Amino acid sequence: MKIDVLVAEIGSTTTVVNAFDKVNSPCPVFAGQGQAPTSVGEGDVNIGLHNAIDNLSFNLKTDSIEYGELIATSSAAGGLRMTVHGLVYDMTVRAAKEAALGAGANIKQVTSGKLRKSDLNKLMQINPNIILVAGGVDYGERETALYNAELIANLNLDIPVIYAGNVENQDDVKDLFKNSRSELYIVENVYPKIDELNVEPTRKVIQDVFEKHIVHAPGMQRVREMVTGSIIPTPGAVMVASKLLYDDIGDLMTLDVGGATTDVHSVTEGNEEVSRILISPEPLAKRTVEGDLGVYVNMHNVVDMVGKEKLEEELSLSPEELQNLIDNHKPIPKTDLEKAFVEKLTLHAAVTAVKRHAGIFRYLYGSGGRTTVAEGKDLTRVKYIIGTGGALTRLPHRVDIMREIPLSNKGHELLPNKDVEILVDNDYIMASLGILSKEYPQAALRLLKNSLNIK
The missing domain is CATH 3.30.420 (Nucleotidyltransferase; domain 5)
Structure with missing residues (x-):
């Protein structure tokens, strides 16, 4: 049997595979679902993914499945673990948190003001997937974000860092990370003016960075080789589907x-x-x-x-x-x-x-x-x-x-x-449709409305 797109939801305990066909037509089809235990404990999440595809074949009463594309969402190995560091808790810190949570992150540490030694020790113990640094409205306070960026750069961690603070600091932050193992991403300020949030650019970059660096769960690197399209955090995919439906x-x-x-x-x-x-x-x-x-x-x-x-x-x-x-x-x-x-x-x-x-x-x-x-x-x-x-x-x-x-x-x-x-969501496919919508928005919306019984 040939299917257009398989979407794998790789969870901490269960891996689910949903099959979607005729995604380029006005009448896309949810063909079926398979699942199996996620095999993190066996050292390779590929095992659970293959078993879920085998279960899908069994449910569809076919010996094997050929597919055009395989895309995925993941919350395995703790999902997207992030730390967030800003200036004022109720302002830039909250804006950065909104961006991270909306992208599907599991936030493990939040700090405001200048980082202390105990904060840095905790950050290293957490070993996050991504570190987000913010602070200062555009053309406002500069010192705190630069101080924190320098401390994090000096840790020389092999962890991506996103800077989404005062625009005046961007060149200085680039210099600070020039010799660091941390790959640096510069984004628009999440809090450019007092009482103004700008979280969407940072959300997008967080998901892009997660997709590029998702090799932390056992076997995830091989899944990345197997997947033909995107991988984003499962909660982030639910948000994408929610925004698609809102429109x-x-x-x-x-x-x-x-x-x-x-x-x-x-x-x-x-x-x-x-x-x-x-x-x-x-x-x-x-x-x-x-x-x-x-x-x-x-x-x-x-x-x-x-x-x-x-x-x-x-x-x-x-x-x-x-x-x-x-x-x-x-x-x-x-x-x-x-x-x-x-x-x-x-x-x-x-x-x-x-x-x-x-x-x-x-x-x-x-x-x-x-x-x-x-x-x-x-x-x-x-x-x-x-x-x-x-x-x-x-x-x-x-x-x-x-x-x-x-x-x-x-x-x-x-x-x-x-x-x-x-x-x-009667078919329990909302997260899968969130990531499907990146390439096939019309098909994803039609399938989502079908699952929700919206005529």
């Missing part, structure tokens, strides 16, 4: 409750009235990742947040029965009780993650009386909440879970309204 249907939010983390992507400019009282700017496309909210690896965190007594009451279980459920928790729930338990965890993870992602109204009191300001991302204009990932595409009450998000508003939170429409 077609308008303001939206994508939610992925996973085993270890919960990711929220929003693409919306928000309400004009709220924008006028925002105390700091927010990007059009924003991603947050909650590392403590997961329904398998971090299940105990969520259980503690919900409370065992509440879970016992809602599931009609004795303390012993609940403890037995917790002790025997599996990655994929099978029984009705296991599914009900995971749904309770998923509901809490989803609502909590969106509340952390969303902004709020604050009240300031002064001599003139009370003033209302807004802080954070405004989701009030979001028209669609999209569920992707295992939990929100497979659990029986996935739509009801997402409907609880606007209902949880305490009145001061900038959450979606109650009339928001719920969509489900």
Whole structure:
């Protein structure tokens, strides 16, 4: 059997391969899916990739598959690990974080101001895939970013460095890295003026650098040789798909409750009235990742947040029965009780993650009386909440879970309204379509709308 494009999603535990055919036609086809355990532990992720393709062949009832192209997303070996170093935490540091998170990064260290020796020691222990240095608006403060760049250059690490700070420093930063093993990338300032974000150029370069240097997981270099097109971080691919869909249907939010983390992507400019009282700017496309909210690896965190007594009451279980459920928790729930338990965890993870992602109204009191300001991302204009990932595409009450998000508003939170429409990535292919859209945007959009049942 011949297929136009295979997209591999290489995860930390599972590798999924999705097959797409007729991608150059008005009616592209999602042909099928295969999966296998990711073989990082065996020293070569190629093994898991080949096994996933074999599983796809089995599912399609064919002896072998020929394909025109193979592209991939990856979150194996910790995904895209980054450190971010800026000047003022609420300004250039936050802008740099927005750029890194939107590109799909897993941020392991954030510093503001001049780096200390302890910061450098921690950076070397982390051994990130990419280091991002920012600081200073254009033609503003110069010293901190240059100081930090010089310290990082002197470490002489074999790690790519992106400079996205004050434009006046660019030539000096190039000189600092002239003899360093770190490959330097100069990008437009992520915070060129006060209250102005410019994160998209840095996001693009982060993904390009990741693709060029993705050799850190065992066997990833061989996967790079096998892949004919792009490789980008899996969360970054979900963001690309969300932005593609936003251009077609308008303001939206994508939610992925996973085993270890919960990711929220929003693409919306928000309400004009709220924008006028925002105390700091927010990007059009924003991603947050909650590392403590997961329904398998971090299940105990969520259980503690919900409370065992509440879970016992809602599931009609004795303390012993609940403890037995917790002790025997599996990655994929099978029984009705296991599914009900995971749904309770998923509901809490989803609502909590969106509340952390969303902004709020604050009240300031002064001599003139009370003033209302807004802080954070405004989701009030979001028209669609999209569920992707295992939990929100497979659990029986996935739509009801997402409907609880606007209902949880305490009145001061900038959450979606109650009339928001719920969509489900039924084929579980959103990340694959994000990277497919780089070469085949029309086919990717058509397939995405099919998966979401958008007519």
